[in-house]
Amino acid sequence: MSNEIILIAAVTVDGFIARHSNEITRWTKDLHLFKKQTMGHSIIMGSNTFNTLSNELLGREVIVVTRNDNPKEIINKTSSKKCFIAGGGKTNSRFYPFLTHIYITPHPHIFGKGIKLFSDQIGELELLFEKSVEVSKEDGIFQYQYKIKKC
Numbered sequence: 001m002s003n004e005i006i007l008i009a010a011v012t013v014d015g016f017i018a019r020h021s022n023e024i025t026r027w028t029k030d031l032h033l034f035k036k037q038t039m040g041h042s043i044i045m046g047s048n049t050f051n052t053l054s055n056e057l058l059g060r061e062v063i064v065v066t067r068n069d070n071p072k073e074i075i076n077k078t079s080s081k082k083c084f085i086a087g088g089g090k091t092n093s094r095f096y097p098f099l100t101h102i103y104i105t106p107h108p109h110i111f112g113k114g115i116k117l118f119s120d121q122i123g124e125l126e127l128l129f130e131k132s133v134e135v136s137k138e139d140g141i142f143q144y145q146y147k148i149k150k151c
């Protein structure tokens with residue numbers, strides 16, 4: 001099992017990750033960071049997200065989950081040091097009990113409706129700030145990295 005299970009996402013200021021389930025994401029500015037941070041590690045994503053990808057994620061083990069997969073079993077099988085949970089909202093909710101870190105990049109958009117970071121109800125989590133990484137200073141976009149405090 002990976003040492004770190006990291007949720008990685010770009011969100012709007014009102015907490016959405018997409019306008020709808022099959023949106024091809026074109027509004028995010030942190031793709032270069034996603035590539036750098038996930039390279040050599042495992043990435044877990046839901047089938048809807050996988051279907052929106054236009055490029056293969058080379059150099060990373062990509063695990064696409066469906067409703068028949070058991071999240072705990074999937075996590076137990078991961079072997080890279082870090083395992084990234086890369087959406088969408090449904091998958092983020094299903095894997096939330098296993099998260100150790102969250103890397104979140106708020107973007108200057110408000111969608112008003114859409115797919116939430118966690119589309120199903122989850123419990124509260126307490127986050128400890130670790131660091132921020134500049135994405136685009138002129139656009140005011142930074143990635144915030146948090147460790148999840150285990151209660």
Ligand SMILES: NC(=O)c1ccc[n+]([C@@H]2O[C@H](COP(=O)([O-])OP(=O)(O)OC[C@H]3O[C@@H](n4cnc5c(N)ncnc54)[C@H](OP(=O)(O)O)[C@@H]3O)[C@@H](O)[C@H]2O)c1
Binds near residue numbers: 010021047049067068
């Ligand atoms: N901004 C970002 O950082 C970011 C990151 C990732 C994705 N996204 C966006 O998120 C959107 C997709 O999110 P999403 O939440 O619709 O999909 P998703 O999490 O990518 O995929 C849906 C997952 O939920 C499962 N599922 C469906 N119904 C279920 C049920 N009743 N019980 C248990 N599991 C069930 C699906 O399995 P089946 O295959 O069996 O249906 C699949 O594994 C896309 O627009 C994508 O572009 C944005």
